[in-house]
Amino acid sequence: MQGRGVSLFFIVAASALVLAAAGIGGLFVLNRAQESQRDEFIAQNRIKEESVRPELLQQVVLLDRRLKGVRTLIGEHMFTSNVFGVIEKNTHPQVRFLNFTFSADSLKLDMSGEAASYRALSRQIALFEQEPQIERTEFGGLSATSDGLVGFKLTLTFKPTLLHLRQ
Numbered sequence: 001m002q003g004r005g006v007s008l009f010f011i012v013a014a015s016a017l018v019l020a021a022a023g024i025g026g027l028f029v030l031n032r033a034q035e036s037q038r039d040e041f042i043a044q045n046r047i048k049e050e051s052v053r054p055e056l057l058q059q060v061v062l063l064d065r066r067l068k069g070v071r072t073l074i075g076e077h078m079f080t081s082n083v084f085g086v087i088e089k090n091t092h093p094q095v096r097f098l099n100f101t102f103s104a105d106s107l108k109l110d111m112s113g114e115a116a117s118y119r120a121l122s123r124q125i126a127l128f129e130q131e132p133q134i135e136r137t138e139f140g141g142l143s144a145t146s147d148g149l150v151g152f153k154l155t156l157t158f159k160p161t162l163l164h165l166r167q
């Protein structure tokens with residue numbers, strides 16, 4: 001029995017040794033295969049890097065710089081024409097503006113105009129007061145014209161966001 005126990009122990013130990021050796025051998029083969037794939041990948045990458053022309057890269061970098069410059073210019077540019085859109089959208093049909101002066105620095109628009117009646121002028125002022133792009137509406141200088149119209153002066157102060165491109 002003792003001989004049989006030793007031989008059983010020997011068989012188990014030998015089997016464990018063979019399994020460990022097979023595992024190490026498998027890892028060694030796998031490592032070699034991965035190193036081979038890595039070397040092949042590096043070689044392909046070098047070929048692709050060499051195929052990219054330096055002058056093409058310089059052109060791409062130059063184009064990128066120019067595009068950044070254009071973005072900066074557009075981002076900082078004031079689009080005063082957006083003021084016309086707000087005035088056009090909010091002008092009452094019985095009101096006309098005779099002249100105006102716009103100051104981009106203070107975002108103020110000074111206008112004089114004529115309305116068919118005090119009611120039309122009141123509605124005009126209400127339209128401007130409800131416009132979200134207008135911070136402040138001031139009016140005064142009421143007068144009667146020779147044509148029977150109501151003359152007035154109006155000052156609008158716009159929000160700075162009005163002068164950005166999104167309009």
